[in-house]
Amino acid sequence: MPFPTPITIPSSYEALDLTHVKISHHPPGKPTATPVVIVTLNRPEKNNAFTPQMADSLEWAFRTFHLDSRVKVVVLTGAGRMFCAGSDLEIGFGNGEGRAVDFRDIGGRVTLAMHRCHKPTVVALNGSAVGVGMTMTLPAAIRICHEKSKYGFVFTRRGLTIESCASFFLPRLIGLSKAMSLITTGGIFPGTSTYFGDLFTEVLPDAAQVLPRALELAHEMAENASPLASAMSRTLMWEGPQSPEAAHLLESRVFHHMTGQSDYKEGVNSFLEKRKANFQSDPHEKSPQDYPWWSEIDIKIEPQASKASKSKL
The missing domain is CATH 3.90.226.10 (2-enoyl-CoA Hydratase; Chain A, domain 1)
Incomplete structure (x- = not known):
């Protein structure tokens, strides 16, 4: 099974010709x-x-x-x-x-x-x-x-x-x-x-x-949710620890990280100023240092070694 080659982000998705x-x-x-x-x-x-x-x-x-x-x-x-x-x-x-x-x-x-x-x-x-x-x-x-x-x-x-x-x-x-x-x-x-x-x-x-x-x-x-906060919150639920104490420690670390991001300041200011927020934090650039905090399993297929052809010495 082939795995994805490096991805080039298109300018327009509507111009793509994808199968099915x-x-x-x-x-x-x-x-x-x-x-x-x-x-x-x-x-x-x-x-x-x-x-x-x-x-x-x-x-x-x-x-x-x-x-x-x-x-x-x-x-x-x-x-x-x-x-x-x-x-x-x-x-x-x-x-x-x-x-x-x-x-x-x-x-x-x-x-x-x-x-x-x-x-x-x-x-x-x-x-x-x-x-x-x-x-x-x-x-x-x-x-x-x-x-x-x-x-x-x-x-x-x-x-x-x-x-x-x-x-x-x-x-x-x-x-x-x-x-x-x-x-x-x-x-x-x-x-x-x-x-x-x-x-x-x-x-x-x-x-x-x-x-x-x-x-x-x-x-x-x-329009209303921070992409960074949304991504991290959903990941905390799917990839969270199995005890409330461990969840508390992990949530605390991630929450602390979020308070230092521009989206937190923008979310608070937009609320106080009664306007729509303009969130700019990209999850790829602003995720916590220990993200991902779980052990990801590699699902790639291991290549099989081919038998070398016999050669005369």
Whole structure:
């Protein structure tokens, strides 16, 4: 599996020709990147069924947004009537040959890119979603769905186990009991189902309302939240210690760091002066010295040594 080459940040995302994915500025037509960008799964003729090429495009996009200081919030949605019909089963997943240690599921590559991106993602599930169409959304900050569309983690009904790091994210989002029920049954339910717990931040009556509402929330975050404070706060929750005492020590260190940043001064002054804040701190440049404070696991595939050809001495 190839890993990303060095990334060149484009002037315009709308000028890119990505496979099975479209990126739009918002408002559309702006010549350069906007604070809110829209990533659209773009295989409407196949109900946006997930492909390796779609995974490559999404992984590149989130890795690039991570580095692009112009982008503040990402909105992910689907073209057509469905958000994502899961993996394209006509393509399949191979036949289990080769070394298992060298396999990396393509959904997991996407979720890790989204999870590690400093920019929060708002997912507008404008229609039904199953399988990887659900698991790829789990690292997002916010998920909005349509009350009558159907959603499900159908892996066991296809003879498969969960992927896209869902065993990590889903129980933490909705609790182990609800996650066990959804995964074990593989059931498909409307967005209003209690099985999903609080997985969806908002459930809307009209599918046409989902993307506009996601964009409204994205703009609110882009205009009012410090990108540095937002990125560090979300990371504290996902990558925090396991005891309240350790959490207190870590939060104290990060909080102390934040009080020395210009965003803290700007946030206070804008409040006192009753104006919108103009946050400038880039998470790449102003993260705490001990960031990342956890041990990151290297998921790259180790190259195998080739046998040297015999030569006469």
